[in-house]
Amino acid sequence: MAPQIAPSILSADFARLAEDVERIARSADWVHVDVMDNHFVPNLTLGLPIVEALLRNSALPLDCHLMIEDPDRWAPQYAEAGAGSVTIHAEAAKAPIRTLRAIRAAGARAGLGVNPATPVDGFEDLLGEIDMLLLMTVEPGFGGQKFLDVVLPKVRRARELIKGRDLPVWLQVDGGVSAETIERCAEAGADVFVAGSAVYGADDPAEAVRRLRAQAEEATAKADW
Ligand SMILES: O=C(CO)[C@H](O)[C@H](O)COP(=O)(O)O
Numbered sequence: 001m002a003p004q005i006a007p008s009i010l011s012a013d014f015a016r017l018a019e020d021v022e023r024i025a026r027s028a029d030w031v032h033v034d035v036m037d038n039h040f041v042p043n044l045t046l047g048l049p050i051v052e053a054l055l056r057n058s059a060l061p062l063d064c065h066l067m068i069e070d071p072d073r074w075a076p077q078y079a080e081a082g083a084g085s086v087t088i089h090a091e092a093a094k095a096p097i098r099t100l101r102a103i104r105a106a107g108a109r110a111g112l113g114v115n116p117a118t119p120v121d122g123f124e125d126l127l128g129e130i131d132m133l134l135l136m137t138v139e140p141g142f143g144g145q146k147f148l149d150v151v152l153p154k155v156r157r158a159r160e161l162i163k164g165r166d167l168p169v170w171l172q173v174d175g176g177v178s179a180e181t182i183e184r185c186a187e188a189g190a191d192v193f194v195a196g197s198a199v200y201g202a203d204d205p206a207e208a209v210r211r212l213r214a215q216a217e218e219a220t221a222k223a224d225w
Pocket of ligand 1: 008142143
């Protein structure tokens with residue numbers, strides 16, 4: 001699959017969300033929405049009512065990343081509301097298979113997210129239940145953190161597992177993805193790139209997306225996976 005770029009609105013202006021989404025509407029593939037509940041992560045952002053408002057105002061599909069304590073309860077509601085993709089965290093879900101199936105049944109892509117210290121090998125058997133594996137490349141909770149290089153071997157391992165099973169599972173990296181780090185992620189096997197501060201911290205967010213995409217495409221073409 002060609003690399004996809006999903007700007008995170010965590011770094012957008014929350015008072016002008018629709019305008020900031022519009023700024024990347026013609027260059028990005030997804031709008032990445034970080035839902036944080038101040039329990040699973042030490043930060044509070046937005047929830048279903050704002051996602052519903054964004055759905056009415058965005059030409060791009062929403063990629064909802066639920067960093068919340070009770071994804072089993074909430075994830076299906078994001079999918080039913082019309083999110084294109086809903087990711088739950090392996091560390092939080094108590095009934096991941098049921099929840100992933102409910103997301104798919106509601107018509108959304110189902111994602112499974114793992115924190116930097118969570119190994120992917122234990123989730124091998126769940127690959128058939130998901131459309132995307134999200135690897136956090138910072139500790140979840142805040143934008144603008146430094147990329148954790150220590151996660152790169154896990155990106156490679158996840159790509160191997162996906163390839164070994166011959167499944168159409170996308171591999172997303174999230175956290176500290178920028179012009180300095182995106183090539184290493186693409187070389188390691190990532191194909192969906194979340195970037196918050198690297199996009200919304202730029203003078204021209206649309207151009208920042210185009211540059212990230214070009215870098216990811218070039219690195220993917222050279223990669224051996
Ligand atoms: O999930 C997240 C934090 O938990 C954000 O999506 C992520 O950190 C993006 O922001 P940046 O690109 O600035 O690191």
